[in-house]
Amino acid sequence: MIKILGNDIIIDSDVLIKQDLVINGSHVSIDKGVYCSTNVFIESYVHIGPYVTIIGGKDGQFTAKGFNNIMAGARIICGSDRFDGSGLFGAMIPKELKGKQIIKPVIMEEFSNIGTNSIVMPGSRLRKGVLLSAGSLLMGDTEEWGVYKGNPAILVKKIDGTEIIKNAKKLKNNEM
Numbered sequence: 001m002i003k004i005l006g007n008d009i010i011i012d013s014d015v016l017i018k019q020d021l022v023i024n025g026s027h028v029s030i031d032k033g034v035y036c037s038t039n040v041f042i043e044s045y046v047h048i049g050p051y052v053t054i055i056g057g058k059d060g061q062f063t064a065k066g067f068n069n070i071m072a073g074a075r076i077i078c079g080s081d082r083f084d085g086s087g088l089f090g091a092m093i094p095k096e097l098k099g100k101q102i103i104k105p106v107i108m109e110e111f112s113n114i115g116t117n118s119i120v121m122p123g124s125r126l127r128k129g130v131l132l133s134a135g136s137l138l139m140g141d142t143e144e145w146g147v148y149k150g151n152p153a154i155l156v157k158k159i160d161g162t163e164i165i166k167n168a169k170k171l172k173n174n175e176m
Contacts, residue, residue, distance in 0.1 A: 006044065019058055025066060038062055038078045045171075046070075054082075055079065057091075057121070061105040067168055068108045071116040071134070078122055079103040109144075111164055118153075129161040 006026035006152035015030050018037045025044030027162070033047055033144030038056030043066035052070050054062050055077025064151060071074070080102050081089040087099030107116070115134035124138045129145035132138050136153040146155045 019060075023030075031072075031158075036062075040064075045168075049074070052076070056103065056106075059103045063105065064108045065110050067111045069113045070108075071114060071118075073117040074114045075119045076106050076114070077120065080104050082124055111161065111168070129159065129164065131159075 002021045004023045006023055006028065008027045008116060009023055010029040012030060012032040012034070014032045015034045016036065017040070020039045021036065021111045022040070023042045025042065025046070027045045028042055031050040033051040034054070036054040037052055038060035039058070039062070040054060041061070041063045043064065045067045046064045047143045048070045049072040050060045051072055052074045054076040056062070059068065060078030062076055062078050080103055082100040083089060084100060088097050089099050102122045106120055106122065106124050108126045109128045111128055112130040114120060114126070114132045115136065117134060118132050118136045118138065119138070120132065121139045125141045126138070127144040127146070130142045132153060133147065133149040136149055137151040138148060138153045142148060143155060145159050145161045147157045147159060148154065149156045154157070
């Protein structure tokens, strides 16, 4: 089911959504080749770049709370097998034979961004203003206004979000 409560929504014809997509906001663009097998909730001013993958099945959940960018080729994993010997693994295995899984929501708070070809693992939270730089692997929580880089991603610096918040308020109030 796709539910859109807003305007200025652009979803390329070459996007595959296998679960629920709820857009509760405006100014959202989902580019060519996006593949999504989990539940997605998007607020205003969100861009999902080309060939992004968001997976996690019917029990997984991804949320973008607004003013977010997910750059080309990023992978957001909301559910994964544990590979711990507890059973068989894979999407086609019946539940009674399946091993343990990690199903945890991935949340992007306002102003957070995911760089090109980055990977975000189940249960990760990109706090307000976080940037996960290109090619990085995020596993877990972050600090507000932090820049994270590497595999695994570590905090490399903090930024001042004052101007960003000021400009977002102007945009919301049409003061531009």
